[in-house]
Amino acid sequence: xxxxxxxxxxxxxWWPGLAGKIPSYALTWTIFQQxxxxxxxxTDRPPLDLENSIMGALASATSVSIMIPMDTIxxxxxxxxxxxxxxGIVPYTGIVDCATRxxxxxxxxxxxxxxxxxxxxxxxxxxIQFGVYEFMRNFMQQRSLDQRRQQMLKQKIEMEAxxxxxxxxxxxxxxxxxxxxxxxxxxxxxxxxxxx
Numbered sequence: 393x394x395x396x397x398x399x400x401x402x403x404x405x406w407w408p409g410l411a412g413k414i415p416s417y418a419l420t421w422t423i424f425q426q427x428x429x430x431x432x433x434x435t436d437r438p439p440l441d442l443e444n445s446i447m448g449a450l451a452s453a454t455s456v457s458i459m460i461p462m463d464t465i466x467x468x469x470x471x472x473x474x475x476x477x478x479x480g481i482v483p484y485t486g487i488v489d490c491a492t493r494x495x496x497x498x499x500x501x502x503x504x505x506x507x508x509x510x511x512x513x514x515x516x517x518x519x520i521q522f523g524v525y526e527f528m529r530n531f532m533q534q535r536s537l538d539q540r541r542q543q544m545l546k547q548k549i550e551m552e553a554x555x556x557x558x559x560x561x562x563x564x565x566x567x568x569x570x571x572x573x574x575x576x577x578x579x580x581x582x583x584x585x586x587x588x
Contacts, residue, residue, distance in 0.1 A: 423451035448522025461503035
């Protein structure tokens with residue numbers, strides 16, 4: 393590849409690859425979020441892990457079915473070589489040329505010949521990806537919430553211990569405020585200084 397095309401040979405399919413992958417992932421993500429929103433409206437609860445995987449599968453199947461023509465073009469451009477020219481086949485010059493020639497020479501159906509194997513390879517992968525992603529996101533959010541609750545409980549216990557030791561003019565401790573705890577320490581120091 394390097395001998396025939398040089399460094400550029402390694403990047404021959406980068407533009408059709410980007411043009412196909414970025415919209416495909418964006419579309420899959422958008423469809424998945426819309427499915428989640430619809431699920432929430434119908435069931436009035438967050439989706440289960442299995443339901444996230446099923447919605448991921450539906451989102452990816454829809455996205456693949458919409459984007460398969462671009463994937464076909466990308467594959468044709470990447471796999472064409474100087475051997476094609478040697479065999480008398482005129483190579484494609486770009487995305488537009490490839491698309492128009494496929495339609496003219498083979499018909500619209502040629503874009504969808506690779507759809508079944510594409511669905512088989514992509515849909516299970518994306519279903520697992522979204523299922524694991526949502527599970528880990530919920531797990532991390534719950535862990536963060538638990539840590540915050542533990543910190544608030546610790547602050548409340550410290551505050552109650554200080555109030556029980558005779559600190560004057562300390563207001564009840566708001567659970568989510570570290571400022572109140574700092575003020576209480578300051579008031580305690582001031583109280584001790586005055587007694588001396």
